[in-house]
Amino acid sequence: MTEAPTRKCPICGKPAVEKYRPFCSKRCADVDLNRWLTGSYVIPARDDEPLPDAEGDE
Numbered sequence: 001m002t003e004a005p006t007r008k009c010p011i012c013g014k015p016a017v018e019k020y021r022p023f024c025s026k027r028c029a030d031v032d033l034n035r036w037l038t039g040s041y042v043i044p045a046r047d048d049e050p051l052p053d054a055e056g057d058e
């Protein structure tokens with residue numbers, strides 16, 4: 001084993017660089033992070049659905 005195969009950036013498919021593994025650049029790393037974060041923040045807008053009447057004890 002002399003060289004590890006170059007991994008491709010999962011965002012754009014370019015060869016990744018060691019500094020930003022597994023991405024090719026900070027930009028792609030940010031894109032991935034943003035995807036991840038926004039994916040967690042996807043909240044369906046359901047204004048017309050009444051909230052379940054929860055018990056009001058604190």
Ligand SMILES: [Zn+2]
Binds near residue numbers: 011013023024028
């Ligand atoms: Zn990239």
